[in-house]
Amino acid sequence: MKSSQLPITEYAPSYAIYIQLLKDVTLMEELEISLHDFIKFVQNIPMDKFDYRYAEGKWTIKEIIQHLIDTERIFSYRAMRISRNDKTPLPSFEENDYVDNTNANERNLQSLLTEMALVRQSTIALFKSFSEEQLTRMGVASNSPVSVRAIGFTTIAHQMHHQKIFQERYL
Incomplete structure (x- = not known):
């Protein structure tokens, strides 16, 4: 299935703002491609930008990478539970609290990118293990x-959203 479908x-x-960022992509291919594109993009950011905040109270690039890691873990957990036909409503999470309780800015870039890749x-x-029905x-x-499947597409689009913010506000 393509994202446009x-x-x-x-x-x-x-x-919808995230999903609209996706061009006509397939889920499994784009999960792989978008990771490689993101890592390549981040590795080309000047080193002095990783601790930069474009305004008071805004996250650094390192904090955003940690946010992407945390969010992907949460999204995957949701996908797994729903795929197993768990009907329990899953709560939201407060992204600012998560970022405030990391040590992203003390980490080196490679450790963040390695964790993101893993x-x-x-x-x-996980997504390869799902049947079409799941x-x-x-x-x-x-x-x-x-x-x-919407969770999978949202995972990709959320990453693209933040990459776009890097380009517009950090570089």
Whole structure:
């Protein structure tokens, strides 16, 4: 399935801004390609930019990379639970609290990118394990209906969203 074929009934309206970033991509291919593109992009950012904040209270690039890692873990957990037909509504999370409780700025760039690559490889393995039926299963996360496959596409689009922010506000 291509991202353009994902029905809007399979994700929250607030995720539409992310999903719209995707061009006509397939889930499994783009999970792999987008990781490589992101790592290559980040490795070309000047070193003095990783601890930069474009405004008071905004996250650094290192903190955003940690945010992407944390969010992907949460999204994958949601996808796994919904794929297993768990009907328990899954709560939202407060992203600012998560970032405030990391040591991302004390980490070196390579450790962050290595962790991101490992998390993505785990996400890919998880999504490869899903049957077509499991990918279309619906659950509730953050008080909104969502399908397993929409979670996968949102993972990719969320990363692209932050890469776009890097380009617009940090570089």
